[in-house]
Amino acid sequence: MTHRIAVIGTGYVGLTTGAYLAHLGHTVVCADVVVDKVARLNRGDVPILEAGLDELVQEGLETERLSFVVGAAKAAEDAEFVFLCVQTPQGEDGSADLSYIREAAAEIGPVLAAETIVINKSTVPVGSTRVVEQALERDDVFVVSNPEFLREGSAVHDCLNPDRIVIGADDQASAMRVAALFESLKAPLVITDPSSAETIKYASNAFLATKVSFVNALANVCEAVGADVREVVLGMGYDKRIGFEFLKPGPGWGGSCFPKDTKAMVHIAEDHGYDFDLLRGVISVNEEQYERMADKVERMVEGSISGLTVGAWGLTFKARTDDLRDSPAIEVLRRLRARGASVVRAYDPGVADASSPLLKGVTVVADPYAACEGADVLVVLTEWDEFRWLDFAKVAGLMHHPRIVDTRNLLEPAAVRRRGFAYDGLGRA
Numbered sequence: 001m002t003h004r005i006a007v008i009g010t011g012y013v014g015l016t017t018g019a020y021l022a023h024l025g026h027t028v029v030c031a032d033v034v035v036d037k038v039a040r041l042n043r044g045d046v047p048i049l050e051a052g053l054d055e056l057v058q059e060g061l062e063t064e065r066l067s068f069v070v071g072a073a074k075a076a077e078d079a080e081f082v083f084l085c086v087q088t089p090q091g092e093d094g095s096a097d098l099s100y101i102r103e104a105a106a107e108i109g110p111v112l113a114a115e116t117i118v119i120n121k122s123t124v125p126v127g128s129t130r131v132v133e134q135a136l137e138r139d140d141v142f143v144v145s146n147p148e149f150l151r152e153g154s155a156v157h158d159c160l161n162p163d164r165i166v167i168g169a170d171d172q173a174s175a176m177r178v179a180a181l182f183e184s185l186k187a188p189l190v191i192t193d194p195s196s197a198e199t200i201k202y203a204s205n206a207f208l209a210t211k212v213s214f215v216n217a218l219a220n221v222c223e224a225v226g227a228d229v230r231e232v233v234l235g236m237g238y239d240k241r242i243g244f245e246f247l248k249p250g251p252g253w254g255g256s257c258f259p260k261d262t263k264a265m266v267h268i269a270e271d272h273g274y275d276f277d278l279l280r281g282v283i284s285v286n287e288e289q290y291e292r293m294a295d296k297v298e299r300m301v302e303g304s305i306s307g308l309t310v311g312a313w314g315l316t317f318k319a320r321t322d323d324l325r326d327s328p329a330i331e332v333l334r335r336l337r338a339r340g341a342s343v344v345r346a347y348d349p350g351v352a353d354a355s356s357p358l359l360k361g362v363t364v365v366a367d368p369y370a371a372c373e374g375a376d377v378l379v380v381l382t383e384w385d386e387f388r389w390l391d392f393a394k395v396a397g398l399m400h401h402p403r404i405v406d407t408r409n410l411l412e413p414a415a416v417r418r419r420g421f422a423y424d425g426l427g428r429a
């Protein structure tokens, strides 16, 4: 059975949610406050780099199951279900800022039909279902929590193949109505209370961040004792209780979710009288990782980076996205600049527009070879596959000194060393 759905907010979560719900056969109206963005989306012009999303939006527009409007109320007035997918940025004290959620709920409250279900997909602290209920000022509609677990770069795939669907509701009937929307996905359902659903989202991101911080710390130990972290992870991962996923060392975790959600979780615990010491440790290991990467680069140049030229491959927080928010790559480059690097020339296949204020102090170039011209050291910061397949003899010829610090263990050390490079990866000799 198909339904009339409104989606409020067209960021990574909202746009992907709207597009795949239309793909599942529902009629979806997506709302945003940015007039230009809505106009672009109605023309099928998707403003983010996300595999498969252009096609899904195009399909929705062609079948007329997907449309975009300005303003939450306009989208919600005819809907049976309204998904709130607005941002919950980090507030000044580390807590999640709920003002966008409150505003959206207050705007749609007066226009909702009785029995509408408002579904919160934004990542919100425990108890936020109540915040939405209050802002709606309606006692004839239902509020349900349905956290989203998609990853940037594979958002469409993750939505269409979810590991699980979590629904937090006070009444079973609302939960079942929401579950029916996703029936064709045949995913395991976790139906629970709203507080547990909200906690599941934070706990999942906090746990994944913990895995990455663990492996980054482990890589440091491996370097100290002469072990190879990739072999160690292989040996650990066959244990089904541990697994292989999320154990790739790197320059630290970043993006629009882990940094904000781990801090929010520490804050939520603190608010309720618990010191989440373990998670604070996970966050500080991550922040130290940026410094460690800068230290590695200075060790590679055998002294200070001051006055030297750095080439960089990768700016985004991970491959297959154009997202620069809280990118470890940028954090590392910022530290190298602060330590005196005179030029930082960077290439990233996802970044064509160098105008972002996040890129201050970095010269963005249009191809990977240009990033290496005259460089004293090359730092690999994001795991784009194309970096593996470049002409390393050419790279060596362009550099002032052929030296590579590979913070993603992306390259084959023996192969680049054969071409005359000094090479350093993470957690391996």
Ligand code: UGA
Binding pocket: 123, 148, 149, 150, 151, 152, 153, 205, 208, 212, 245, 246, 247, 248, 249, 250, 251, 252, 253, 254, 255, 256, 257, 258, 317, 318, 328
């Ligand atoms: C993360 C979660 O994985 C999603 O399940 C969740 O829905 C999303 O946050 C969210 O809350 O919206 P995302 O931020 O897109 O997704 O990125 P991840 O793929 O989780 O990567 C996060 C960071 O960890 C990146 O900087 C990545 O490079 C790093 N990472 C990840 C590693 O350094 N090593 C790994 O093995 C895995």
